[in-house]
Amino acid sequence: MITLYQFEVSPFCDKVRRAMRYKNIPFSVQEVSLLGAGKYSSAKKLPVLDDTGTRIEDSTQIVHYLEQKYPEPPLLPADPAQLALCNVLEDWADESLYYYDIALHFSFAENAKRRAGHLLQHEKPWVKRLMGPFVPGLLRKMGESQGAGRRSREVILSDIDRHIGSIAAMLEGQDFLLPTGLSAADISIFVEIDAIKVAELGAEIISRYPVVVAWMDRVDALTGEPQ
Ligand SMILES: N[C@@H](CCC(=O)N[C@@H](CS)C(=O)NCC(=O)O)C(=O)O
Incomplete structure (x- = not known):
């Protein structure tokens, strides 16, 4: 099960939600306090994705992770x-x-x-x-x-x-x-x-x-x- 730790208003968190919707990946979100990002992220920034215990920080890293694990439909061109x-x-x-x-x-x-x-x-x-x-x-x-x-x-x-x-x-x-x-x-x-x-x-x-x-x-x- 995928959990997205997020600040709802963050464009980077929106980017990850949109990537997962496009790929039809089921996920839940957990809203984090502005005071609490350090609990989830070494960079003290969100989004952080937890995929059944595997944690990935940074929206770009997350998109690349999702692309590998859920390749269809693609978000990164093959060419x-x-x-x-x-x-x-x-x-x-x-x-x-x-x-x-x-x-x-x-x-x-x-x-x-x-x-x-x-x-x-x-x-x-x-x-x-x-x-x-x-x-x-x-x-x-x-x-x-x-x-x-x-x-x-x-x-x-x-x-x-x-x-x-x-x-x-x-x-x-x-x-x-x-x-x-x-x-x-x-x-x-x-x-x-x-x-x-x-x-x-x-x-x-x-x-x-x-x-x-x-x-x-x-x-x-x-x-x-x-x-
Ligand atoms: N390069 C990161 C940027 C993430 C980022 O800057 N997130 C902001 C919210 S928009 C954040 O967590 N800020 C908290 C802080 O800087 O303390 C990504 O793509 O995920």
């Missing part, structure tokens, strides 16, 4: 050149695009409190009281130390616009980012854009690119929770 593209797109989503989600929510004061509320939604009232005042500042500092959060509002927004525009250009003439069909690249990028969409300014940028909106619907139809 080496396509696999290379899939790998770099996944890493770009996880290590770059993610920080635009953080910057948009926590370097933009008008979004910070609401997003902090999302992060704390499953916490006990005393944890909310303890951490509530600190979460926006901690996340803002995380975005600043990576770099994206130190840019001006205008630059953050125009970077996001350029990135979404690049995805639109990659999708021209094809349903998914790789010609081989839905892959880990689509899921990894989808979850970050879906998080960016939570902020009004992010949603406005995404709405400028109907090709991306249609692609998001396609990815969600294959990986989202059944209606």
Whole structure:
């Protein structure tokens, strides 16, 4: 039996849930307190997957593990050149695009409190009281130390616009980012854009690119929770 230890709102946890739904893998989730990730993960980060006692950390490692154990339907292309593209797109989503989600929510004061509320939604009232005042500042500092959060509002927004525009250009003439069909690249990028969409300014940028909106619907139809 597979258990996903998660923070529900984390795009990396969403990525793993979507990969498992696409592959029709039964799983249960265990929501972890923001104070408790160290109990499950040496990096103190979630997601962590437990497959009948085998534990895997990091969404990318988890997707690769799932691909080996549950190869159908595939999320990693067999062709080496396509696999290379899939790998770099996944890493770009996880290590770059993610920080635009953080910057948009926590370097933009008008979004910070609401997003902090999302992060704390499953916490006990005393944890909310303890951490509530600190979460926006901690996340803002995380975005600043990576770099994206130190840019001006205008630059953050125009970077996001350029990135979404690049995805639109990659999708021209094809349903998914790789010609081989839905892959880990689509899921990894989808979850970050879906998080960016939570902020009004992010949603406005995404709405400028109907090709991306249609692609998001396609990815969600294959990986989202059944209606
Ligand atoms: N590279 C990791 C990133 C995971 C990650 O950054 N998770 C965040 C939640 S979005 C986390 O656990 N943060 C807790 C912390 O940094 O203390 C992956 O792909 O799983």
